[in-house]
Amino acid sequence: VIYAVDTRKVVSLRFPTFWFEPTPQGLFMLQVAFGQSKYYSDNLSDNIKRGVRQKLRRGEWLNLAPFGYTNNPKVRNIEPHPTNARVVTLAFQEYAKGSHTFISLAQFLADLGVVTRNQTPLAKVSIKRLLTHRAYLGFVKHGDEWFDGNFAPIVTPALFEDVQKVLQTKERPRKRKIKHDFPFTGLFRCAECGSMISAQWATGKSGGRYRYYRCSKKRGHCSQAYLQEIELTRQICARLQTISLCDRYTDWMLDKVKMWEREEIGASQSEVQNLSDSIKANEERMEKLLSAYLDGDVPKEVYLKRKDFLMRALAALKEKMKDFERGRNNWVEPLREWILDTKQANFDKSAHFAAPVPSQFVAKRRALLPTPAPKARASSHLSDSEVSFCGRGEIRTHGALADTPVFKTGAIVHSATLPYEIV
Structure with missing residues (x-):
């Protein structure tokens, strides 16, 4: 000038x-x-x-809060939005199932009211930005570097990593293996022709997808119709409510649960110590990496990549530590309540439990038709055959029962043979 x-x-x-x-x-x-x-x-x-x-x-957020958070001027930081945070969590959970594309997830969010200013569904690039935004893990980004944030995360590190794996799989669609989710296949047999019951997906007029079970008709003509999974689940639940265990079975199972609980407490203490050591080791690696970067021994690209990996690993370890602090034996009480429920259920006094035999499941006229199982011996002692569980061609006796994941998780393996018959 x-x-x-x-x-x-x-x-x-x-x-x-x-x-x-x-x-x-x-x-x-x-x-x-x-x-x-x-x-x-x-x-x-x-x-x-x-x-x-x-x-x-x-650890404060620097600018406008991302979707799912809201700016709090009192603390000059962001906090989860009471409604949008749940929408973000639901979007991550839905995409982690692997059945959504960017377009279908954008339509799913549009049904929940998440649209653009023009009232149209979000673009694919916006969906990918939402699914890869690490602010939902509690991180703050400045430039090309991420830092630990001092605000509550919306999604857990495990859920975030599951979504990233699905995104990587979507990038190579040829290697993707589609797996149908039919939980009741392999359990039922048609009462008319004796063929196994198969399943398939059906799409309704409104676009909803439903699971139907039907006879596979491998042995010729069969007049049995389709059965929707909701109705089949209702009948199974109603049938399970009529089943009960005698006192000697439930007492033996409760004693096993107490033994597992004591073992879990000892294992939890050692696991917590291992997690503490791992967190401390990761923090030391982070400090060494920063020192090497400041001294000029590590290029910026390598530093940012390695720091991002360490931060994600540290967040996952801290999340596991929180789970242990809340109590790792959360499976004990649900399992104990389930055992007591089986003890108090209403059932026919003439139906008893005997040694496991190959169960036969039959579906006829869209209903399950039960027949009483063989009566048990009058002895109060549990034999090896009575406490064994037959499933997928394996025999599990009470000696190896403690290692069976069925009871530790409180879940029921669909392929496991029940000690009664449904005919």
């Missing part, structure tokens, strides 16, 4: 609070004004950068 004034290309400059004439005194005052403005701009930039560094040290 000074050179333009000297060459007479700029004759005069006038501002709301300052103006000058093309004289030596005017040029001097102009240089002073330019120097003051440059000093003010540089000083303001340094102050802003200093404030950003302070916010990063405190």
Whole structure:
């Protein structure tokens, strides 16, 4: 500007609070004004950068909150939105199943009211940005680097990693293996022709997908119709409510649960110690990595990649530590309640439990038709055959029962043979 004034290309400059004439005194005052403005701009930039560094040290979010969070001006940080946070969690859970595409997930979010300003579903790039945004893990991004945040995460590290695995699988669709989810296949047999019961998906008029079970008709003509999974589940639940265990079985199972609970307490203490050591080791690796980067021994690209990996691993370890602090033996009480429920259920006094025999499941006229099982011996002692469980061609006696995941998780393996018959 000074050179333009000297060459007479700029004759005069006038501002709301300052103006000058093309004289030596005017040029001097102009240089002073330019120097003051440059000093003010540089000083303001340094102050802003200093404030950003302070916010990063405190783990505070720097700008407008992402979707799922809301800015709280009182604490100058973000916090989960009461409604949108649940929508984000639901979106991660749905996509982790592997049955959604970006378009279908955008339509799913549109049904929940998450749309653009033009009231249209989100674009595919917006869906991918949402599924890969690490702010939902409690991280803060500044430039190309992520830092630990001081706000509550919306999704767990395990759920986030499951979504990333699905995203990687979607990028290579040829290697993707589609697995149908039919939980009741292999359990039932048609009462008319004796063929096994198969399953298939059906799409309704509104676009909903439903599971139906039918006879496979491998042995010729069969007149049995389709049965929806909801109705089949209702009948199975109603049938299970009529089954009960005698006292000697439930007492033996409760004693096993107590033994597993004591073993779990001892294992939890050692596991907590191992997690604490792993967290401390990861923190030390983070400090060494930062020191190597500051000394110039590690390139910035390698530093950012390695730091991102360590931060995600550290977040996963801290989440496991929280689970242990809440109590790892959360499966004990549900399993104990399930055993007591089987003891108190209403059942026919003439139906008893005997040694496991190959169970026969029959579906006829869209209903399950039961027949009483053989009666048990009058002895109160549990034999090896009575406490064994037959499933998928294996025999599990009470000696190896403690290692069976069926009871430890409180779940029932569909292929396991029940000690009674349904015919």
